[in-house]
Amino acid sequence: xxxxxxxxxxxxxxxxxxxxxxxxxxxxxxxxxxxxxxxxxxxxxxxxxxxxxxxxxxxxxxxxxxxxxxxxxxxxxxxxxxxxxxxxxxxxxxxxxxxxxxxxxxxxxxxxxxxxxxxxxxxxxxxxxxxxxxxxxxxxxxxxxxxxxxxxxxxxxxxxxxxxxxxxxxxxxxxxxxxxxxxxxxxxxxxxxxxxxxxxxxxxxxxxxxxxxxxxxxxxxxxxxxxxxxxxxxxxxxxxxxxxxxxxxxxxxxxxxxxxxxxxxxxxxxxxxxxxxxxxxxxxxxxxxxxxxxxxxxxxxxxxxxxxxxxxxxxxxxxxxxxxxxxxxxxxxxxxxxxxxxxxxxxxxxxxxxxxxxxxxxxxxxxxxxxxxxxx
Amino acid sequence: xxxxxxxxxxxxxxxxxxxxxxxxxxxxxxxxxxxxxxxxxxxxxxxxxxxxxxxxxxxxxxxxxxxxxxxxxxxxxxxxxxxxxxxxxxxxxxxxxxxxxxxxxxxxxxxxxxxxxxxxxxxxxxxxxxxxxxxxxxxxxxxxxxxxxxxxxxxxxxxxxxxxxxxxxxxxxxxxxxxxxxxxxxxxxxxxxxxxxxxxxxxxxxxxxxxxxxxxxxxxxxxxxxxxxxxxxxxxxxxxxxxxxxxxxxxxxxxxxxxxxxxxxxxxxxxxxxxxxxxxxxxxxxxxxxxxxxxxxxxxxxxxxxxxxxxxxxxxxxxxxxxxxxxxxxxxxxxxxxxxxxxxxxxxxxxxxxxxxxxxxxxxxxxxxxxxxxxx
Numbered sequence: 117x118x119x120x121x122x123x124x125x126x127x128x129x130x131x132x133x134x135x136x137x138x139x140x141x142x143x144x145x146x147x148x149x150x151x152x153x154x155x156x157x158x159x160x161x162x163x164x165x166x167x168x169x170x171x172x173x174x175x176x177x178x179x180x181x182x183x184x185x186x187x188x189x190x191x192x193x194x195x196x197x198x199x200x201x202x203x204x205x206x207x208x209x210x211x212x213x214x215x216x217x218x219x220x221x222x223x224x225x226x227x228x229x230x231x232x233x234x235x236x237x238x239x240x241x242x243x244x245x246x247x248x249x250x251x252x253x254x255x256x257x258x259x260x261x262x263x264x265x266x267x268x269x270x271x272x273x274x275x276x277x278x279x280x281x282x283x284x285x286x287x288x289x290x291x292x293x294x295x296x297x298x299x300x301x302x303x304x305x306x307x308x309x310x311x312x313x314x315x316x317x318x319x320x321x322x323x324x325x326x327x328x329x330x331x332x333x334x335x336x337x338x339x340x341x342x343x344x345x346x347x348x349x350x351x352x353x354x355x356x357x358x359x360x361x362x363x364x365x366x367x368x369x370x371x372x373x374x375x376x377x378x379x380x381x382x383x384x385x386x387x388x389x390x391x392x393x394x395x396x397x398x399x400x401x402x403x404x405x406x407x408x409x410x411x412x413x414x415x416x417x418x419x420x421x422x423x424x425x426x427x428x429x430x431x432x433x434x435x436x437x438x439x440x441x442x443x444x445x446x447x448x449x450x451x452x453x454x455x456x457x458x459x460x461x462x463x464x465x466x467x468x469x470x471x472x473x474x475x476x477x478x479x480x481x482x483x484x485x486x487x488x489x490x491x492x
Numbered sequence: 493x494x495x496x497x498x499x500x501x502x503x504x505x506x507x508x509x510x511x512x513x514x515x516x517x518x519x520x521x522x523x524x525x526x527x528x529x530x531x532x533x534x535x536x537x538x539x540x541x542x543x544x545x546x547x548x549x550x551x552x553x554x555x556x557x558x559x560x561x562x563x564x565x566x567x568x569x570x571x572x573x574x575x576x577x578x579x580x581x582x583x584x585x586x587x588x589x590x591x592x593x594x595x596x597x598x599x600x601x602x603x604x605x606x607x608x609x610x611x612x613x614x615x616x617x618x619x620x621x622x623x624x625x626x627x628x629x630x631x632x633x634x635x636x637x638x639x640x641x642x643x644x645x646x647x648x649x650x651x652x653x654x655x656x657x658x659x660x661x662x663x664x665x666x667x668x669x670x671x672x673x674x675x676x677x678x679x680x681x682x683x684x685x686x687x688x689x690x691x692x693x694x695x696x697x698x699x700x701x702x703x704x705x706x707x708x709x710x711x712x713x714x715x716x717x718x719x720x721x722x723x724x725x726x727x728x729x730x731x732x733x734x735x736x737x738x739x740x741x742x743x744x745x746x747x748x749x750x751x752x753x754x755x756x757x758x759x760x761x762x763x764x765x766x767x768x769x770x771x772x773x774x775x776x777x778x779x780x781x782x783x784x785x786x787x788x789x790x791x792x793x794x795x796x797x798x799x800x801x802x803x804x805x806x807x808x809x810x811x812x813x814x815x816x817x818x819x820x821x822x823x824x825x826x827x828x829x830x831x832x833x834x835x836x837x838x839x840x841x842x843x844x845x846x847x848x849x850x851x852x853x854x855x856x857x858x859x860x861x862x863x864x865x866x867x868x
Contacts, residue, residue: 232656236664243660273660277653277868284608284619284649287684292668295683307671308663311687492653 123375125340126300128237130377136173136339136366143342145174145364155182160220165437166213166365174339176349177361184332185221191332193217194319194360196228196270199249200238201380202388203256205467206368209434213365214336215260218267223334225267226319227257227488232272233316236308247273251485256389258481258488259474269488272315277492279318282325287314289351298343317348320360333360338367340377368433371403374424389478393468400427400460400467407449408456419452420459427456427463435466499751501716502676504613506753512549512715512742519718521550521740531558536596541813542589542741550715552725553737560708561597567708569593570695570736572604572646575625576614577756578764579632581843582744585810589741590712591636594643599710601643602695603633603864608648609692612684623649627861632765634857634864635850645864648691653868655694658701663690665727674719693724696736709736714743716753744809747779747802765854769844776803776836776843783825784832795828796835803832803839811842 123132125139140147148167152175157163159182166172181191195214197207218225231246238246250271257269272279295301295310323331335345342364349359367377370385378386384403387396407425409415422428428449436442445462448454499508501515516523524543528551533539535558542548557567571590573583594601607622614622626647633645648655671677671686699707711721718740725735743753746761754762760779763772783801785791798804804825812818821838824830 232660235660243657273653273657276656277649280608280652280656281619281649284611284684287687288612288682290683291680292677292683292686293679296679301668303669303672304667306664307666307668307687307690308660310668311663311683314683 127341127343128299130340130367131375133375134367134377139339140174143174143339143346145176145339145342145362146178147174148172148178148363152178155179159185160216162220164213164216165439166209166216166433168439169432170366171209171433172213172336172363172365175361175363176345177359178334178363181332181334181361189332190223191221191334191361192224192226192323194226194228194322194333194335195337196230196316196319197253197257198230198234198237199246199253200234200241201249202390203253204378204380204386204388205430205434206378206386207253208256208260208389209368210336210338210365211257211260212434213363215262217334217336218262223266224323225262226322227254227262227267227269228316228319229253229269229271230312230316232276232308233312236306236312243273247271254485254489255478255481256474258484259477261477262488264484264487267488268490269485270319270490274489274491278322279315282318282321283311283314285355286317286321286348286351287311289354290314290347294347294350298347313344313347316344317351320345320348321352321355321357324357330356330358332358335360335362337362337364338377339364340367366433369426369429371399371405371426373405373426374429387467389471389474391471393471396467396471397464400464401457404460404463406456406460408459409452412455415455416452420449420454420456422446422449425449425456425459427459430463431466435463435470503717503719504675506716506743507751509751510743510753515715516550519550519715519722521552521715521718521738522554523550524548524554524739528554531555535561536592538596540589540592541815542585542592542809544815545808546742547585547809548589548712548739548741551737551739552721553735554710554739557708557710557737565708566599567597567710567737568600568602568699570602570604570709570711571713572606572692572695573629573633574606574610574613575622575629576610576617577625578766579629580754580756580762580764581806581810582754582762583629584632584636584765585744586712586714586741587633587636588810589739591638593710593712594638599642600699601638602698603630603638603643603645604692604695605629605645605647606688606692608652608684609688612682612688619649623647630861630865631854631857632850634860635853637853638864640860640863643864644866645861646695646866650865650867654698655691658694658697659687659690661731662693662697662724662727663687665730666690666723670723670726674723689720689723692720693727696721696724697728697731697733700733706732706734708734711736711738713738713740714753715740716743742809745802745805747775747781749781750800750802750805763843765847765850767847769847772843772847773840776840777833780836780839782832782836784835785828788831791831792828796825796830796832798822798825801825801832801835803835806839807842811839811846 123134229250231250234246235243320333370378372385405426407421499510605626607626610622611619746754748761781802783797
């Protein structure tokens with residue numbers, strides 16, 4: 117948890133204007149240097165805008181993972197989602213990058229939908245709710261085009277026999293003081309939630325358990341999840357496993373401004389993957405925080421500020437992979453040639469094009485879900 | 493946990509000279525009155541020496557359970573064991589009584605072998621150890637003659653999908669402060685052990701979950717387990733279930749004296765169900781604490797004290813169901829007519845007769861285990 121006064125990042129709360137550099141030093145992760153980025157790109161055979169732009173900005177043990185890869189010791193990927201609501205576009209950021217990693221490195225992926233976690237942490241949700249939401253969210257994973265022959269989707273309560281068994285071994289090595297410090301738990305925290313981090317740890321050893329030998333694991337995830345894996349990494353070597361490596365992203369900000377993290381509980385400031393074109397239009401026109409000037413005249417004269425403009429940031433983080441086009445937009449916005457309204461229309465067009473395709477694939481995914489889900 | 497200075501009773505530690513009357517007031521259970529005993533006996537159609545002698549001495553909500561039974565709302569039984577070692581004869585006390593309850597009330601039994609609990613609480617045991625011990629202990633359950641058509645044996649990690657799912661609902665209602673107070677947990681307690689009580693709670697709702705309607709449950713158990721079910725009872729009504737009723741026994745004391753509880757970790761003071769006749773003979777002759785006098789002459793003159801004599805107590809608690817014979821032994825011991833050595837030989841004969849039969853049934857149980865075990 118950040119000790120800074122103006123922002124806070126835990127798996128269960130992101131608030132304020134996140135200073136990602138400070139977060140690196142507080143969490144104790146490593147920045148992705150230019151050299152490391154080039155190494156990834158070389159092995160991947162191509163570049164990715166989320167790396168070039170620092171959307172994935174920090175890591176743990178990535179050089180080690182690439183060393184192993186070069187030695188022929190292939191890694192698998194692990195990421196996931198807590199199903200507390202429909203998927204929103206912010207969730208897709210690490211998933212899109214994970215898809216790229218799967219494609220470029222031929223890596224197997226375990227995707228975990230933590231219906232248990234969301235049941236335990238959300239007062240109002242019952243276990244049927246979070247279980248149903250897990251199925252709903254799984255459609256978005258499938259829709260992104262992961263390779264069914266290399267992808268397993270786990271819904272926790274559907275795979276609990278395996279998860280519980282392995283989680284016990286991890287849980288035995290983690291005490292209350294540790295999770296209290298990592299997650300800010302107290303005497304009023306429920307005992308399921310206290311135990312939960314050991315369930316989230318399991319996919320990072322699952323391939324090793326199955327194969328009876330150590331298999332490197334890379335976890336692409338939003339930086340707020342780091343406390344879980346920090347605890348996991350401390351424990352696994354004592355059980356004879358590798359520490360999982362990780363590559364961690366910034367958050368997609370809510371429409372209201374670049375502070376905090378997009379959240380399903382604030383629907384006006386969030387675009388859900390199920391939103392209609394008109395809803396997208398309305399939300400962005402009405403709520404997207406603008407870096408522009410109060411009047412057209414002033415904007416033409418002074419230009420806008422893309423660094424605080426949410427529409428520009430969304431293009432940068434997710435919706436405009438082409439650097440040349442993004443730079444053109446940035447320059448035009450800075451110069452005042454591009455008005456906020458025009459910038460918003462560019463974003464609306466991009467999102468609605470993306471969502472039209474996504475929603476179609478999402479429909480088709482309903483018949484393909486069983487190719488991905490595993491149960492015990 | 494007892495606040496008294498001279499004894500301590502928790503599910504994980506029994507020490508000192510247990511004052512069972514004090515324990516009733518500290519745990520907040522109800523004593524089994526003569527009236528209640530007669531009511532049980534009337535419904536059962538016969539008396540049981542463990543009731544008559546106060547071996548089962550306290551309860552929770554037993555009159556309610558019997559009311560329901562009389563209304564035609566049958567109850568089921570739930571008991572269990574933590575498989576940290578071979579079964580010892582002390583474990584059999586509640587099981588023998590449970591068998592009687594099954595026979596007399598036609599009740600279904602869920603018997604839980606908590607390999608997860610013992611893995612989490614015993615530093616030196618791994619999960620394969622406790623899982624193997626669970627199978628070993630299950631043989632003793634089957635050997636006692638429970639009705640396979642009415643008995644399910646659960647080994648926790650073999651039924652974890654169901655247990656975890658239901659335990660989550662219970663765990664969400666229990667916070668760390670509660671388990672800290674009930675079990676004496678601290679910051680150094682591992683998070684699996686913190687969660688565990690919610691797993692132990694599940695069989696008390698399992699029949700209700702399966703049938704989709706509330707089914708009364710009676711838990712016969714050693715009084716040290718009461719903190720688990722006290723926590724469980726506080727939670728279940730909030731989830732729409734009945735509180736489980738319980739009927740609770742005193743402990744079979746170790747050979748070393750009437751303090752504490754027989755423990756597998758002290759093998760010289762414990763008789764295991766797998767001990768040979770010679771081992772039984774040796775242990776009792778050598779270690780059974782005597783209430784007799786230092787010399788035969790003094791003993792003949794002053795008599796012995798059956799209240800502190802372990803051999804007599806074992807006859808009372810478990811091995812001499814016949815009141816008339818037990819009283820004769822007691823009187824002879826008090827008068828000095830019966831010497832400690834003679835008393836020990838009576839006990840040795842009783843135990844070895846019991847174990848010879850038990851071990852034979854235990855061997856046969858190896859082929860019958862699958863009739864009892866359930867898995868998910």
